Amino acid sequence: MGKPVTELINDIYLRAALSQPVDRTPVWMMRQAGRYLPEYRAVRAKAGDFMSLCRNADLACEVTLQPLERYPLDAAILFSDILTIPDAMGLGLTFEQGEGPRFARPLRTSSDVKSLLIPDPADKLSYVMNAVAVIRRELKNTVPLIGFSGSPWTLATYMVEGGSSKEYRHVKGMMFSDPDSLHLLLDKLADSVILYLNAQVQSGAQALMVFDTWGGVLTPRDYQLFSLQYMQKIVDGVTRHADGRQVPITLFTKNSGQWLSKMAETGCDCLGVDWTTDLKDARAEVGDKVALQGNMDPSILYGSDERIRQEVKTILDSYGKGNGHVFNLGHGIHQFVDPAKAGVFLEAVREFSPSYHQE
């Protein structure tokens, strides 16, 4: 492979995600640039709505870097939304106050799906690539930048339902009454995600993550057919090397504890694990095939400092000694968490993790 073109000052996230040796467990937080931070809320208020913030490369960069100024984090993650691709496909994305995402033009019929075009990332998604480039430049090689996308299945749920859902009536209706249309949609989305993630790497992303928020609402059979199959296509299709080094890719399906070994077989580098699975069991399940990212319940951050420190130890013990663990929350940090509590968590990982990496 040779020497990386760019030397990162701190590359332990990249190494751990590739199951390579590190001297402490790297840590970052899903949604680390978010509403729990007062400095984020200030920029968000300035930007107006959420998508305007995503579309402004300088402001997106500013909020991406905010948590890194506050905490000793081992990675930055692009500030954006998982629904940029459907928006670029013309579905008309808006975020209502307290209501979550809404699409003006949800997909309901076979012809809706057939007429869908795969977006060119250099065109309608260029604002994302601009943000990646600006953030990468401003990071000054301190820590790596993670790019990301929603999974095809998760994107499809929003696109067919028209927003968030409790019962997935329309998308599962399509699954069970017109599976060919759903497969066509998922295949177009997989192709779109590959182009989108490759463009992010081209623009400077040094690691990739696919968020499959809703894969866990499927049967094990349907998960493999309608979610994992298309994440497999993405793993096979994305750039795995750039800038002279490997670009690790992490797959994260919420509630995936029962099919981690199937996910590991895709050839991805790392799996995100939520808190409903013990990392010990997850590690036994996947063996040396992949690294594991996770898995503290974000609600622990409502607890006392001592309770938070105790949970960090429990999770480090559960994973055990050795390589291949990226510490994280099992889902995004909640908006009502006191930022000081996040600090207690991140410091505890720094303090306790080195002993898990000694011979």
Added chain:
Amino acid sequence: MGKPVTELINDIYLRAALSQPVDRTPVWMMRQAGRYLPEYRAVRAKAGDFMSLCRNADLACEVTLQPLERYPLDAAILFSDILTIPDAMGLGLTFEQGEGPRFARPLRTSSDVKSLLIPDPADKLSYVMNAVAVIRRELKNTVPLIGFSGSPWTLATYMVEGGSSKEYRHVKGMMFSDPDSLHLLLDKLADSVILYLNAQVQSGAQALMVFDTWGGVLTPRDYQLFSLQYMQKIVDGVTRHADGRQVPITLFTKNSGQWLSKMAETGCDCLGVDWTTDLKDARAEVGDKVALQGNMDPSILYGSDERIRQEVKTILDSYGKGNGHVFNLGHGIHQFVDPAKAGVFLEAVREFSPSYHQE
């Protein structure tokens, strides 16, 4: 044990839930008396709000029996709500249109929990016992009547949050900052549930089910401490015999695929399993300890008749030959399902299941 005092015309649900031999797989549907039925919507409109329907024994009986008039079901389940106990404790339950349950007086402090009284089922919950008695009489020993309660953890989530929740901020806040108060609450709820379920059996319920809708949002460690421990107390504390025969008790935690064997160790008779677990894996996990109830994705009922029949076969195959399977959906039937599709499902279980019970 001797001969049952009351001979049921169809007792295959009771036998299957006790892992005893049957000649076909019994079937019922969670929320079978519900909004998908036009005849239910008519009675509901007559009754006014949801709790008024629950409080009127004759109307509660009418809606309980409606699905049995339409379909060849093997059990009836009391029409009521899981939140009757917190309501009887004085929290002030209302159901807002499309908003789910709301408590006027949620529990937030240690003193809120300490002042909570265990309700006498003969007093503020007598309307439930009246409904049980009327339904049991009107069933005329055709099929057994299932009584039920919410689990202590699931009731606590609603009582502390004040309604439905996405992140469980307040109840998990209590869990991680003041666990003693949460344990006191759960213990009071377990005692309340025992009295409540025993009164239902006294009034005529022939089987029991505990719905732990939200146990699956916990870590495996917290699940055992804060949910399963209190369901264990219930299993140990409820009447297991009445009317000359056994009263099977079923525990159902949504998203419990990763700790079914722990649940089976409680000594309950049957476990409800949602569709995110293959019954084959679940059966391998629990062995002969308990029967299994489930586990069709309710969304399959949006599919074609052929797709529904195919899924029924897949699930029967997954469980395999032998005793101990109660067919059901993995969660309540959705309100937008065409009642004819439920008929296709129930007929398919009747048609295909006998071959799984031949020697």
